[in-house]
Amino acid sequence: MTWNIRFGCGVDILWFGDACGDRTVLYKKEVETNLDGLIARINQINPDILLLQEVDLYSKRSAYIDQMQYILDRTYFGYGYYGTNWKSQFIPSDGIGKMDEGNAIFSVWPLSEGTLNPLPLRTDVDALTKFFYVRESVLSGLVTMPDGKKFYAINTHLSAYSTDYTKYRQLLKYISVCDSLSFTGNPIVTGGDYNLIPPNADITDYCLIDACPGEHFHSHMDDPMHKEGSYFTPEINWLNAFYNKYESSLPLEIYKSDQPKYYSHSSDPNLDWNRSLDYLFANRHFVNGTHKVWQEFRKETDHAAVTALWTFKK
Amino acid sequence: MKAIGFIIIIILNLTFRIYGQENSTFKPYSPNSYILSKGEWNYSLFSKGEYGLSDKVSLKIHPVWLFFAPSIALKWTWIKTEKYSFSFLHGLSSPTPIMNLLAKKGTGGLISPEFDIPFMLCIENKLIFALNLQGGHKVIGDFGMEFALFNDKLLPGSSIDLPVISPRSAVYYKNLV
Structure with missing residues (x-):
C-alpha cells in the first residue's frame, strides 16, 4: 500500500502551500x-507493507x-524506516520554521539494509x-518474511512543483536505484507519489482546475503561463x-478503460479525485485485478x- | 561579609547565567552591574546600548531597534565596592511591532501571517552582581523575573523557534521566565 498522508493536515485545513489556503502551522x-483518521484507515485496510509519503518528525x-512513532504506536507494524526529504532547523519563509518531512516504510516483517x-x-x-527547499529521495529496505523469503520495499516522492526536467532526472535516478536492487536477484516492490500522470491519460492540463481565486493562466499576459504542479503535458x-521496465499494479490498458476509477489525487477537497499520481510497481507480477x-x-x-496484492516464489 | 557571600551563591545557583568579561567599549552582550559615569556610554550591535544618566543611574536603549522592538531599561547601583557591586535593573519592552513585521508571506516570514499578534508589554526586574577578579576580569551573574501583559492570547504557533536569534521569548507564551 502507498499513501501520501500530507503530514496529518487532512483536507479541511487549507494549507498555504498547496490548497489556496492561509494556514501554515497546525494545532x-x-x-x-x-x-x-489515517491510522484507522490503515488498520482497516491492513496492508503488510506500507509506503507513506509526507511524514513529519518534530x-x-x-x-x-x-x-513515525505516533503511527507505530497505533498500528500493528513492528518495523519501520524513515528517510528525510526536507530537513531544516529553520525555514525563514511563511512561518514554516523547523521542518523534517520524509518517506516511511512500515512492515509487519523485519526490515534491514535501510538506504536513503x-x-x-x-x-x-x-x-x-x-x-531551504526539499530534496526528494528514495528510501529502500530489505524485508525478510518468516519463511525466509526476502524482497526489497522501495518508496519515493518525486518533486511536485518543478517546471523543468528536474522530475525526469529524479525519475531516472529512482529507476537506477530500483535496477541496482533488482540486479541482486531479489524481488522488489516499489511505489509512491510520483507527481506524474499515466502516459495515456486523457487530461494533461489542470491549471484552471487548480487555480486559486485571483490566479490566471493560459493567457499570453500570464506569468507563469501554467500553474506549477498542474501542467503535465510536457x-x-x-x-x-x-x-517499460517494471510491472505496474495498474496496467495502462486497464487505466485507459476507466480513468476516473483510478484517480488518486485532487488539490481541491471540494472536487472529486481528478488525476492519478500514486503508483505501485514491481519486478514480479501483481495479482490481476487487485489494484x-x-x-x-x-x-x-x-x-x-x-x-x-503481490505474490512471488522463493 | 558572610551574608554577601551567601547571596552571591544563591544568585549563582538560581540563575546559572554567569559571564566572563573584560573592560572594553564595544560589548556584544553586557549584563554588567557596573554603572557608567555620568555622560559615559557603551554601545552594542545587537543588545541595548547604555548611557550614564548620573553616577548611580544608567539608561539602556538601542537607537535603531527601538523602532522595531521597543525596549528600555534603567539600571541603578545598590552596593558598590572595589571587589563587587550589586545593581537593580527595571525594564519595559514590547515585541509586538517586530513580531508583526516578521509575520508575513514569502521569504523573510519568520512567523506565519495567519496569526494576529496581540499587544504585549513585558516588565523585567533583575538583580545583577559583578565580582572583580584579577587582571581586569569580572564574573557577572543576574537573577530576575519577567512578566508579560497582553490584551489577547498569543498562540503558540507564532513562536520563532530559532536559537541564538530569538532565544528568550518564552515569557510571551508562558507569562513568566
Missing part, C-alpha cells in the same frame, strides 16, 4: 485528529509530533529557495521509462491510498 489537536507545521538515496534538487528555483511520456484506489477515504488527505 496539535488538529494533527492528532487527522493522524487518528516539524513546526505539524505541532512537533513524531509521526537522495534525488536531484530542483533547478528551476533561485539559490536561496534551493538551500511530462506525459516520462513514466514510460518505468512502465485498488481507496477513493472512499476522501477526508483523510489529498491523496487516495493505493493497494495491490
Whole structure:
C-alpha cells in the first residue's frame, strides 16, 4: 500500500502551500485528529507493507509530533524506516520554521539494509529557495518474511512543483536505484507519489482546475503561463521509462478503460479525485485485478491510498 | 561579609547565567552591574546600548531597534565596592511591532501571517552582581523575573523557534521566565 498522508493536515485545513489556503502551522489537536483518521484507515485496510509519503518528525507545521512513532504506536507494524526529504532547523519563509518531512516504510516483517538515496534538487528555483527547499529521495529496505523469503520495499516522492526536467532526472535516478536492487536477484516492490500522470491519460492540463481565486493562466499576459504542479503535458511520456521496465499494479490498458476509477489525487477537497499520481510497481507480477484506489477515504488527505496484492516464489 | 557571600551563591545557583568579561567599549552582550559615569556610554550591535544618566543611574536603549522592538531599561547601583557591586535593573519592552513585521508571506516570514499578534508589554526586574577578579576580569551573574501583559492570547504557533536569534521569548507564551 502507498499513501501520501500530507503530514496529518487532512483536507479541511487549507494549507498555504498547496490548497489556496492561509494556514501554515497546525494545532496539535488538529494533527492528532487527522493522524487518528489515517491510522484507522490503515488498520482497516491492513496492508503488510506500507509506503507513506509526507511524514513529519518534530516539524513546526505539524505541532512537533513524531509521526513515525505516533503511527507505530497505533498500528500493528513492528518495523519501520524513515528517510528525510526536507530537513531544516529553520525555514525563514511563511512561518514554516523547523521542518523534517520524509518517506516511511512500515512492515509487519523485519526490515534491514535501510538506504536513503537522495534525488536531484530542483533547478528551476533561485539559490536561496534551493538551500531551504526539499530534496526528494528514495528510501529502500530489505524485508525478510518468516519463511525466509526476502524482497526489497522501495518508496519515493518525486518533486511536485518543478517546471523543468528536474522530475525526469529524479525519475531516472529512482529507476537506477530500483535496477541496482533488482540486479541482486531479489524481488522488489516499489511505489509512491510520483507527481506524474499515466502516459495515456486523457487530461494533461489542470491549471484552471487548480487555480486559486485571483490566479490566471493560459493567457499570453500570464506569468507563469501554467500553474506549477498542474501542467503535465510536457511530462506525459516520462513514466514510460518505468512502465517499460517494471510491472505496474495498474496496467495502462486497464487505466485507459476507466480513468476516473483510478484517480488518486485532487488539490481541491471540494472536487472529486481528478488525476492519478500514486503508483505501485514491481519486478514480479501483481495479482490481476487487485489494484485498488481507496477513493472512499476522501477526508483523510489529498491523496487516495493505493493497494495491490503481490505474490512471488522463493 | 558572610551574608554577601551567601547571596552571591544563591544568585549563582538560581540563575546559572554567569559571564566572563573584560573592560572594553564595544560589548556584544553586557549584563554588567557596573554603572557608567555620568555622560559615559557603551554601545552594542545587537543588545541595548547604555548611557550614564548620573553616577548611580544608567539608561539602556538601542537607537535603531527601538523602532522595531521597543525596549528600555534603567539600571541603578545598590552596593558598590572595589571587589563587587550589586545593581537593580527595571525594564519595559514590547515585541509586538517586530513580531508583526516578521509575520508575513514569502521569504523573510519568520512567523506565519495567519496569526494576529496581540499587544504585549513585558516588565523585567533583575538583580545583577559583578565580582572583580584579577587582571581586569569580572564574573557577572543576574537573577530576575519577567512578566508579560497582553490584551489577547498569543498562540503558540507564532513562536520563532530559532536559537541564538530569538532565544528568550518564552515569557510571551508562558507569562513568566
